[in-house]
Amino acid sequence: MTTHDITLTVNGTAHDLTVESRTLLVHALRDDLGHTGTNVGCETSMCGACTVLVDDEAVKSCTLLAVACDGSEVQTVESLVDGGELHPLQEAFAQEHGLQCGFCTPGMLMTSLDLLAHDSDPSREEIREALEGNLCRCTGYQNIVNAVESAAQTMRAATDGGDRGGD
Structure with missing residues (x-):
């Protein structure tokens, strides 16, 4: 099996890894x-449960080879908590x-x-x-859309007020 030495910066920390050619990012x-x-x-990249940000773009990590991400910045869901404080998106998902x-x-x-990094005030559509x-099998999407809309509003207000916002 062929292996590759790669570097991934995940949630701000650089990691040197040796991965097989076929290793998926997830x-x-x-x-x-x-x-x-x-x-x-x-x-198969259909459900989106594996979505992460690679170089500030949402990607499905279950069909992306790790070697293709060598040198990239990867952000996972673990990055959203800041010093024990939930991100506005996490708060909104819970509240909504x-x-x-x-x-x-x-x-x-x-x-x-x-989405919110590219559009701070998206429409429901x-x-x-x-x-x-x-895909979500449990909730129906109405509450998820409500949560994103609520988080967007909170993040805009925090940015206007100089708070944490979209960190």
Whole structure:
């Protein structure tokens, strides 16, 4: 088996890894680095449970080879908590009942984070479009859309007030 030495910066920390050519990013994150918030769902990029940010773009890590990410900045759901304080998206998902079993939630959060980084005031339709590649079997999507909308409002208010906002 061919192996490759790669460097991934995950949630701000650089990691040197030796991975097989066939190692998927989701497995490097979970198995090699212990970032188990990134879930393995369908393994076909259909469900979105594995969504992370790579170089500030939402990607499905179950079909992306780790070697393709050599030198990249990767952000997982674990990065959202700041000193024990939940990110506004996490708070909104809890308050708006945007989660039940929680399996899809990491992917929903990371996709939503990407959306809000590019559009701080998306319409409900834009939220639905952004999340169309993320499946949830438990909630129905209304509360998830409500949560993203609520988080966007909180993040805009925090940015206007100089608070933490979209960190």
